[in-house]
């Protein structure tokens with residue numbers, strides 16, 4: 001994909017463009033919204049400075065663009081059981097401690113912090129320091145009841161998460177993360193949460209199902225190739241939620257799942273456009289023989305999107321795992 005984002009070596013953060021400027025600023029394609037450039041790499045475009053072995057990095061513009069659709073999709077039904085669990089925790093002077101894994105620019109905290117009562121301290125984890133800057137700058141400030149929300153950032157690889165790293169945690173969250181992990185990494189995550197005795201709210205994992213209206217004969221084949229692309233190199237892609245539910249259950253947690261689909265219509269055209277480019281691009285990367293047909297398909301779909309005539313449902317699943325509290329009964 002073209003025009004990778006450049007990092008800012010001097011540590012400064014550029015002004016955050018709004019989603020619309022972001023969508024228009026890069027030749028219509030946001031790196032990080034689509035597939036990797038090379039077979040064998042993880043599912044986003046690498047930044048220009050990144051070496052071949054470096055993990056992929058996500059463009060903040062893509063994360064910003066999806067944030068409103070994510071917020072609209074999130075499963076509110078999982079919040080009540082979570083609130084009950086948090087209310088039953090022994091009180092802590094600074095309030096609850098929430099670790100957000102793979103925080104990106106911090107959209108999970110901006111959504112969840114104002115849904116929960118009481119003081120909160122958020123520890124935002126990501127391996128990308130550039131995204132951590134964005135997350136720190138735009139962190140939530142107050143809880144539902146006006147209590148204080150504080151934030152710190154931690155750079156690191158969540159594949160190496162230990163129960164120690166989560167010691168004292170009241171809650172672990174993640175959003176749009178599980179599907180880019182391996183089974184082993186999800187096992188590590190579940191074991192770390194169970195070891196720390198804290199619940200986990202793991203949201204917006206792709207479910208591997210997409211519906212486009214009006215339909216097109218190539219929809220199913222593109223969808224299948226995209227799912228295969230997501231599963232390459234041992235990543236779980238659409239199998240992530242099932243794997244996570246199993247891993248948490250094996251660690252003694254009670255697991256609840258809830259759908260959290262994106263429902264994209266004319267008001268979300270900029271996001272739909274980027275999503276379409278990434279979805280079709282990944283399918284072609286996976287099955288190069290589809291290229292000619294897929295190019296025509298994409299052009300047709302983009303034209304319908306621009307005309308306000310396309311609706312897309314991208315199915316996701318949210319998962320709440322209530323682990324047994326450490327040292328106590330469930």
Ligand SMILES: C[S@@+](CC[C@H](N)C(=O)[O-])C[C@H]1O[C@@H](n2cnc3c(N)ncnc32)[C@H](O)[C@@H]1O
Nearest residue numbers: 063102103104107126127128157158159175176
């Ligand atoms: C799809 S983005 C989601 C970001 C954010 N949670 C959101 O919903 O907007 C995935 C994020 O996970 C981070 N990430 C992926 N694998 C990671 C790992 N092994 N360790 C730390 N961060 C990781 C990426 O850097 C990226 O910020």
